[in-house]
Amino acid sequence: MSALYPSIISPTRCVLLIMDEGVGVYVSSGRGVSFIDSYHWRESGFEEKLSDAISRSGAVSVVILNDAVEQHYRKEKVPVLSFFDKANIIQRRLNVAFPNFSMRAAVVLKEGTKLIREAAANEKDVVKGDLYLFAAVPSTEAFGRIMSAVSSVDAQIVGYGLLPVESTPLVDALVKKLASRKTGIGGARWSILISQHRGGGLRQIVVRNNELALTRVTPVIEPDPESPGAWAADVSQELQATLSYLSRFGYTPEDGLDIMVVGDSLYTEPLEGMIYAPCNYTTLTLKEACDLIGIRVLDRGEEHFSDALHVGWVGRKAMLDLPLVSREINSIKKPRQAAMAFMVLCSIGVSGVAAYAVDEAMRLYRTTVNIEVAQEQKRKIDEIYAEELKRKESMGIDVPLIKGSLAINKLISDAAIDPLVVLDAISRExxxxxxxxxxxxxxxSEPAETLSPGTNLADRRTELLLKMSFAGSVDAVKGNEELDKLVDRLNSRLEEIGYKAQVNKQLQKFTYDSAVDSQAGIIAKVRAAQDRYNAEVKVVRVKKNG
Known part of the structure; x- marks a missing residue:
């Protein structure tokens, strides 16, 4: 069965987590989340190893999740737009905001829009609009290598998302779950989720009113069981730097702040004594955080890194909140989506051979890669066609007769001569x-009724001789050049209808037989202008019958 079936039927997904040093491969399914492997960008055979890991995961779809440093965000207020103009105007605003990045996307911030509209409710001159979050990332060589690996695997592409954006609802979900189990949690307008990932970076996601306000990823020291306080001290400095940024975003202690740190309790508990800002501080192990939101981690290897938490959250989404668009993704995603749509239509229309026809239709896009597969598919399609032909014949429909009639009509149309078409083309040039x-x-030559069956109609010699004249005062050399230009123009138009033009007679001096008198001056010039050059252009039909 093709791996392109919708993930609704089989929700197993492969999540590719892009880090600064490489990419991690995870599989998310109904059973839980498991880590497969990670590959460094400079590793030999990177594309082959990555495509093999995706195939081994057994996933039917792939989600690409960016957790690297280079992510660019910007919030902009966009005036209220009509449904038909919104997409084009948002795209233009994105181009202006990030002119040097090819992968961009935008999403409206509902809570932010609500706040700015409430603030401007009493101001008549303020233009109403929506607050958007603009995001962009560069199209790098590493991303191209990932797409090369994905293109060789038979799986759908769900989309390409940014981890901070896609995990923003995760922060809100954790706060709500903790509020139901622990007093003092919840009600704050600001929340911070801190976790360390396999790439070595410390990811901080700052959420205000359930929407992304700020995100940072910074390098920190590796956790050392013999010195857990060193890791906590390093993280406290990064957290303090983040808190200093919040005042620029309108944070005040009265707003309330929830801080959640996910990791091994050996390192997270000492951190509480190093935080001096007023907040609700909560530490969670990876298992505790996953249990709160209903995610099961299958491999219990490293308890400190929290990649699986974000992967499990994003992996079970029906669609991404902010999917980035690029030519590389569309070149793979759209043909496979079209193939899937065609599969669904076939499943509805052909109930008897649905499983077979769908599976074969979904593999059509691979015919350009493997000729042998294409030939095998053609053979099977011919069998289906033959069976359908028999079914039509049993209904009294003679398909070969219809096809033969159409073929004869085409032969007659090709052999027919319509001089008006040629004259129209000539008149335009x-x-x-x-x-x-x-x-x-x-x-x-031979009449059609004397031909034997299966013989094409004889080619008729069709010619059109154009006659024209030029004034005697015209330079004969320049006149011949104009004649050649006319032939070139005619051929450019006549070629598509099966005709060719050529010069049959160039300009020549017309000689009068009347007696020569001695008139001069104006009278002589008039007589010279009355002389004529004659020329001919022949148009011949070159199209063959049959």
Whole structure:
């Protein structure tokens, strides 16, 4: 069965976690979350190893999650737009905000929009609008290598998201769960989730009114069981730097602050004594945090790193909150989405052969890669066509007769001559040249009724002779050049309808037989202008019948 079936049927997903030093591969399913492997960017055979890991995961879809340092965010107020103009205007605003980044996206901040509208409720001159979060990341060589690996695997691409944005609802979910179990938690307008990931970075996600306000990822020392206080001291400095930023975003102690640290309790508990800001401080192990939101971690290796928490949260989403768009993703995602849509239509329309037809239809996109597969598919499709042909014949529909009639009609149409089509094409290219007359000749050899069955109609010799004249005062050399240009123009238009033009007669001096008198001056010039050059252009049909 093809791996392109919707994840609703089989919700197993492979999550690729992009870090600064490499990529981690996880699998998220109904059973839980498990870590498969991680690969460094400079590792030899990176694409082959990554595609093999995705295949081994057994996932039917892939989610790409960015947890690297280089993520760019910006909040902008956009005036209220109509449904038809919104997409184009938002895209233009994104281009202006991030002109040097190819992967961009925007999402409206509902709570932020509500606050700015309430603040401007009594101000008549303020333009109403929505608050948007703009995000962008660069398109790097490393991302291209990931897409190369994904393209060789038979799996859907759910999307490409940013970990801080996608995990913002996770912070709110943890706060609500803790508030139901622990007094003093909840009701604060600000929340901070702190966790260390396998890449070595300390990720801080700051949420205000359930929406992303700030995120930071900074390097910290590796946890050492013999010196747990060193890790706590390093994290407290980074947290203090984050708290200093919050005042720029409007934070006041009266707003309330919840701080949640996920990690091994050996390192997180000493951290509480190093935080002096008024807050509700909570430490959680990875298992405790996952249990709160209903995620099961299958491999219980390293308890300190919290990648699995974010992976499990994002992996079970039906769609990403802020999917980034790029040419690399669309080149893989859209054909597979089209194939899946075609699969669904076939499943509805062809109940008898649904499983077989769907599975084969979903593999059509691979025909350009593997010719042998394409030939095998064609053979099976011919069998289905033959069976359908028999079914139509049993209904009294003669499909071969219909196809034969259409083929005969095409042959007759190809052999038919319509001089008006040729004349119309010629008239469009004459420009300033005057046509004195034309001769049309259409001759053939053997009549159609004498031909044996299966023989094409004989090619008829179709010619059109264009006659034109030029004033005697025209330079004959320049006149011949104009004649050549006319032929070139005619051929550019006549080629598509199966005709070719050529010069049949160039300009020549017309000689009068009347007696020569001795008139001079104006009278002589008039007589010279009355002399004529005659020229001919022949148009011949070159299209063959059959």
């Amino acid at each position: 004459l420009q300033d040249i005057r046509l004195d007359g034309f001769e049309f000749n259409n001759t053939g």
